[in-house]
Amino acid sequence: MARQFFVGGNFKMSVVLCGVGREHAVNGSVETIKKIIGLINDAKLDPKTEVVIAPPALYLLLAREHLKPGLEIAAQNVFDKPNGAFTGEISVDQLKDSNITWTLLGHSERRVVLQEDDQFVASKTKAALDGGIGVIFCCGESLEQRESNKTIDVVTSQLRAVKEKVADWSKIVIAYEPIWAIGTGKVASTEQAQEVHAAIRSWLKKEVSEKVAEETRIIYGGSVSEKNCKDLSKQADIDGFLVGGASLKPAFIDIINSHL
8 A cells, every 4th residue: 555645844933924025934823823724724735645734832722723624733742751740741641632643753953952862752752652642753864974974873773762662653654854954945855865765664674564664654854845845755765744944835735735
């Protein structure tokens, strides 16, 4: 069975306001979240593509209320404990109670800025999966690591931490996001992206199972735009995209429909 194309939109902590001949990033607001969701709701989307958007935590319920059925919502993070005195955190059960069906985990901004290590990310991944929440698991290397030919070692090390805690991979979507391409305007070439995706699938086949390797969707993130998505989507091991800045613009629709 062919893997279903998957496009995620990570709104992060900002929204882009588009005006006549100009655009600028601002912190998210009720108004801007509603505008972005209205754009998505009104668009003609590829019915064969699974679409998930990840607004800031404060707007998860707002997004769920306004996003049309058939499209899903992801949290940008979740904690690895079911409850307790963990100020500022959100549990898996709280997401489920709010009908939030996915979470992003392991994004490089959290790994780098908040110093989340591989084991902590893997622990959160297990908690989410055990609680019935799908995981968009982010992995990727820095520019220094790529230039030192350590890309595959870094990515598979991040995945190995998950393998040590997780048996069922059916609700994991792996997002390969080279750190040097996130928000920089730089993008891995089609060949570079496909090479890493193929290596991830090969690792899954060897270290997990052939079934998991065949069925797990591996998506690309890192300055994905309406200009490069078509070529990337044609690659054998690229099953979709995790989109940052472009998910806040009309171009997101073109990316969702890139596999048509």
